[in-house]
Amino acid sequence: MNITSKDSLITSDEIANMFTSKFSEVDLSLFAASEQEAIGVEHFLVEPKCNQNLLGGTFDFEAFHSQKFFDVEDFSGAIEYDEIKADFNAVHSNLTREAQEETPELLEEMLQVAGDEVLDGKTRLPTCEEFILDAKPADEVTILGHGSCKVSCVGNVGLGRYSPDFHERDSAAEISNMSSASVPALESTYNQNSPVLDEMTVQELHEAFKSMFGRETSVTDKQWLKCHLLFGLQNQVQLDNGLNLIKRDTTSYKIGGKTVCFSSCDSSGSATGSINSVLVDKTMAVGWHVERKRFAGLDTLKTSSEDSKIDLCSLDGGDEALVTQKRLRKPPKRYIEESMEDKSRYCKRKNGDCEVVYKESREKLLSVRSHKRLYPKGFGAAPMVCQDKSFKGSCIQVPFGLPVEEGHTETDSSSWNSEDFKDDRLSSPNEEVDTEPHSARSQDEICGDGFITRSSTQKVSSHRKHHISWTSSEVMKLIEGVTRCGVGRWAEIKRLMFSSSSRRTPVDLKDKWRNLLRASYAQLQCKRKVKQGQKQVSNQVPESVLWRVRELSTTYPYQRERKFKVSCTDSSNFSASTNNILVPLST
DNA sequence: TTTAGGG
DNA sequence: CCCTAAA
Numbered sequence: 001m002n003i004t005s006k007d008s009l010i011t012s013d014e015i016a017n018m019f020t021s022k023f024s025e026v027d028l029s030l031f032a033a034s035e036q037e038a039i040g041v042e043h044f045l046v047e048p049k050c051n052q053n054l055l056g057g058t059f060d061f062e063a064f065h066s067q068k069f070f071d072v073e074d075f076s077g078a079i080e081y082d083e084i085k086a087d088f089n090a091v092h093s094n095l096t097r098e099a100q101e102e103t104p105e106l107l108e109e110m111l112q113v114a115g116d117e118v119l120d121g122k123t124r125l126p127t128c129e130e131f132i133l134d135a136k137p138a139d140e141v142t143i144l145g146h147g148s149c150k151v152s153c154v155g156n157v158g159l160g161r162y163s164p165d166f167h168e169r170d171s172a173a174e175i176s177n178m179s180s181a182s183v184p185a186l187e188s189t190y191n192q193n194s195p196v197l198d199e200m201t202v203q204e205l206h207e208a209f210k211s212m213f214g215r216e217t218s219v220t221d222k223q224w225l226k227c228h229l230l231f232g233l234q235n236q237v238q239l240d241n242g243l244n245l246i247k248r249d250t251t252s253y254k255i256g257g258k259t260v261c262f263s264s265c266d267s268s269g270s271a272t273g274s275i276n277s278v279l280v281d282k283t284m285a286v287g288w289h290v291e292r293k294r295f296a297g298l299d300t301l302k303t304s305s306e307d308s309k310i311d312l313c314s315l316d317g318g319d320e321a322l323v324t325q326k327r328l329r330k331p332p333k334r335y336i337e338e339s340m341e342d343k344s345r346y347c348k349r350k351n352g353d354c355e356v357v358y359k360e361s362r363e364k365l366l367s368v369r370s371h372k373r374l375y376p377k378g379f380g381a382a383p384m385v386c387q388d389k390s391f392k393g394s395c396i397q398v399p400f401g402l403p404v405e406e407g408h409t410e411t412d413s414s415s416w417n418s419e420d421f422k423d424d425r426l427s428s429p430n431e432e433v434d435t436e437p438h439s440a441r442s443q444d445e446i447c448g449d450g451f452i453t454r455s456s457t458q459k460v461s462s463h464r465k466h467h468i469s470w471t472s473s474e475v476m477k478l479i480e481g482v483t484r485c486g487v488g489r490w491a492e493i494k495r496l497m498f499s500s501s502s503r504r505t506p507v508d509l510k511d512k513w514r515n516l517l518r519a520s521y522a523q524l525q526c527k528r529k530v531k532q533g534q535k536q537v538s539n540q541v542p543e544s545v546l547w548r549v550r551e552l553s554t555t556y557p558y559q560r561e562r563k564f565k566v567s568c569t570d571s572s573n574f575s576a577s578t579n580n581i582l583v584p585l586s587t
Numbered sequence: 588t589t590t591a592g593g594g
Numbered sequence: 595c596c597c598t599a600a601a
Contacts, residue, residue: 465595491589506589511595514592 482552520546
């Protein structure tokens with residue numbers, strides 16, 4: 001069942017529209033704060049009934065799947081990162097057709113979450129958004145908008161449980177999980193609530209609410225307060241646990257002399273899921289399933305190609321929060337990894353450099369959205385990454401430049417010295433500091449395991465290779481390899497000449513060759529300009545070697561660098577270059 | 588997986 | 595040296 005009509009195709013732009021203008025027109029009360037919190041309460045409290053109806057058998061994903069009411073593959077496949085192309089109409093019709101007798105309205109409502117009917121939906125939307133918006137100060141609401149709220153909802157509520165599966169496009173599994181596993185937990189947890197919260201008076205709950213969300217509330221409904229507090233608490237757990245940024249066994253809140261603890265199972269176990277689900281509106285099942293797919297990357301940090309990025313930067317006090325959706329270049333994996341372990345706590349604003357101070361509660365709520373913070377490509381030299389507090393810092397800034405390589409000194413020309421380059425073992429005595437155990441003298445094998453020793457000295461999980469200077473022997477081997485195999489056959493050269501060296505990859509060889517070529521060319525330039533005062537820039541590599549490089553480059557010209565070569569020096573008397581095309585000397 | 592090329 | 599695209 002793969003009827004993807006144009007009507008059901010919702011682009012992100014449309015969603016944005018729907019969530020700003022139209023949606024707010026439909027029901028502004030959803031975004032209201034204190035005075036209308038009652039609405040939130042109402043919606044919130046209504047949910048269980050609705051859920052029971054839905055989940056009591058009427059709406060069963062498993063059944064749907066098995067009965068082929070819609071094709072799960074198509075369903076998941078259609079929901080791509082930037083576009084939601086799911087065939088909601090088809091789903092909708094099937095669902096309603098099937099279950100109309102029982103709770104047609106509820107189904108209707110539920111499906112509107114995902115379908116485009118959401119635009120004119122008179123019925124209320126699931127309370128997840130309402131809830132979160134409701135829990136925020138009013139001044140943020142308009143800025144945040146609906147889409148970001150979605151993210152928060154998704155990120156906070158559901159991801160932890162499913163994160164391990166995100167990379168698999170196995171919607172069937174997820175869906176069946178949803179119908180079978182998470183729902184019972186959800187129901188029970190919801191009804192049980194926290195005993196600690198039960199004991200608390202309304203005043204204490206108010207206090208707790210204030211400390212958690214940073215504002216007062218006029219609502220005196222205990223249940224409502226408890227729900228909100230639970231939500232906040234589970235946010236804590238979620239952040240600490242589900243996102244795996246930091247592992248903590250318990251998350252505790254000091255509330256009016258009482259301490260509410262939430263234990264969190266490590267590594268996103270199912271228990272987390274139950275906690276997560278406490279406040280999830282079950283009618284969101286369809287809706288946020290879709291959304292979740294869309295923002296899957298938020299949780300795992302496993303960046304998959306280019307997906308919708310939630311660009312958020314919360315400013316001091318949270319008086320404004322910019323939420324933009326951008327399509328940006330994905331940051332290098334290393335960048336992310338280094339970000340994760342960076343201890344820096346500073347986050348610079350785009351235009352300034354004020355340190356960001358989050359309010360606790362807001363930070364928790366927002367940070368999930370900012371979890372996958374990306375930087376614009378041309379953003380300057382200091383992209384920023386806002387992370388949640390689990391990092392011990394609101395934001396971290398990772399310099400774009402390469403990490404400073406401590407303790408390594410360039411080998412400079414000493415490796416070549418006046419000696420010929422055959423004395424590779426003598427070369428660059430400072431090189432083996434972290435690489436080659438030169439005691440093992442043999443010219444080829446020295447490279448064999450140096451890498452291992454280096455890895456132990458590296459920062460954990462930083463896959464950045466330290467700069468390893470090329471030794472004269474390596475250069476010679478490279479040249480030899482090029483001589484034999486030709487330029488471009490780096491893998492072969494690697495196999496032939498560097499088989500024992502785990503630290504030089506074919507790409508390295510390629511890069512080195514490119515550098516050599518440049519060096520040789522630069523040398524030519526310098527030479528031609530007979531500026532005696534000019535120090536030989538390329539003194540790292542003996543001229544003879546560069547000559548050889550040039551020779552080879554004429555023999556095996558790079559298409560691209562062809563314009564370099566030959567030029568002067570009568571192109572040597574290198575006999576082998578019989579068939580080389582001597583490019584006429586430019587200028 | 589390898590290669591080329593940009594950064 | 596890293597990253598990505600293309601093959």
